Amino acid sequence: MHVVITGANRGIGRALADLYRQGGHEVTGTARDGSAQITLDVTDPAQHATVARELRDRPVDLLVCNAGVFLDKGQQLDGYPADMWAQTFAANVTGVFLTIQALLPNLRAAGGKIAIISSQMASDTTAPGGSYIYRASKAAALNLGRNLAVDLRGEGIAVGIYHPGWVQTDMGGGAADITVDEAASGLCARFAALSLETTGCFETWDGRPHPY
Numbered sequence: 001m002h003v004v005i006t007g008a009n010r011g012i013g014r015a016l017a018d019l020y021r022q023g024g025h026e027v028t029g030t031a032r033d034g035s036a037q038i039t040l041d042v043t044d045p046a047q048h049a050t051v052a053r054e055l056r057d058r059p060v061d062l063l064v065c066n067a068g069v070f071l072d073k074g075q076q077l078d079g080y081p082a083d084m085w086a087q088t089f090a091a092n093v094t095g096v097f098l099t100i101q102a103l104l105p106n107l108r109a110a111g112g113k114i115a116i117i118s119s120q121m122a123s124d125t126t127a128p129g130g131s132y133i134y135r136a137s138k139a140a141a142l143n144l145g146r147n148l149a150v151d152l153r154g155e156g157i158a159v160g161i162y163h164p165g166w167v168q169t170d171m172g173g174g175a176a177d178i179t180v181d182e183a184a185s186g187l188c189a190r191f192a193a194l195s196l197e198t199t200g201c202f203e204t205w206d207g208r209p210h211p212y
Contacts, residue, residue, distance in 0.1 A: 001025045002110070004060050006042055006099055007067030009035040012117065012164055015184035016064060028055065030067070042067045042095030043087075048102040059110035060103055062191060065096045066117045072133040085133050092137035097144060111156045115191050116145040118202070120163040125211045142202060142212070149200035158199040162190055165205040178205075 003020045007013040008029025017029045030040035030051065038054065040047050069091045071084050096116055100107075107114065120126050122138035142161050149159040164187060166177045186205035194201070202210045 001061040002028070002058060003062045003064065004028045004030070004055070004103060004106075005064040005066055006030045006040065006095075008037075009033065012180060012183055012187070013064070013066040015180045016066070016187060019184050019188055028058075032067070040067075040099075042099055043090040045098060048098045052102040052105075055103065055106055058106060059112070060106035061110045061112045062115065063100065063103055063107060063112060064115045064117070064191070065099050067095060067099075068092045068117065068137075070131075070134045072131055075131075075133075080132060088133045088137045089140070092134075093140045093144060096141055100148065107157055108155060113191065113194050114145075114148070114152075114157065114159045115187070115194065116141055116159065116161045117164055117187075118142045118145070118161045120204070120210060122161075122163075123202075123211055146200050146202075146212075153196060153199055156196065158194050158196050160190065160194040160198065160200075161202045162187060163202070163204045163210050 003025055005013050005017050005027065008017045009031035013029070017027045020027045028038060029036035030038045032039065032041040038051055040051050069088055071088050072080055100114060118141045119138040121131065121135045122142040124139070145159050145161040152159060164183045183205050186207070190203055190205065190207060202212055204210050
């Protein structure tokens with residue numbers, strides 16, 4: 001199986017890449033800072049075109065859209081500058097779409113699957129306030145995945161959207177609930193179970209359906 005993972009240089013992305021490699025799978029990881037096999041800033045259409053050319057003859061069985069940012073942590077209501085909104089949506093929403101768009105021929109060649117890493121913060125049932133930009137961007141990514149699931153079903157491509165848990169990463173912090181390895185192991189199981197019967201699902205890392 002050939003797995004492509006964005007944001008594979010650290011955190012959940014790196015742990016997923018390690019797990020798949022340990023399982024004997026071929027992994028292509030991307031990172032915007034050049035620390036993975038392929039340099040990809042998911043906000044840059046030109047870099048997506050370069051990646052598409054590099055992978056043009058290689059089927060992709062699983063695309064994990066993991067790259068993302070959380071820039072507005074700790075912002076107050078008099079904060080949230082416009083450029084922060086633009087940067088976050090460019091990475092967390094547009095970047096997901098551009099990645100899928102660029103690699104769609106490779107996914108079609110394999111009858112592959114797409115996994116979008118969103119968050120429970122995308123759900124309108126989880127609204128304790130704050131982090132408006134991140135929450136809105138992850139809600140948009142959830143909506144994007146749900147609609148792609150409809151449009152790609154006929155081509156045999158399943159799309160799943162996942163909450164990875166509150167994970168002990170740079171983004172999640174040291175007080176988070178689960179380790180990176182626990183999250184990655186659970187997510188791998190979710191991706192394996194994804195099918196056309198479950199396409200459009202929004203699930204937690206440990207297999208529970210998450211309310212939208």
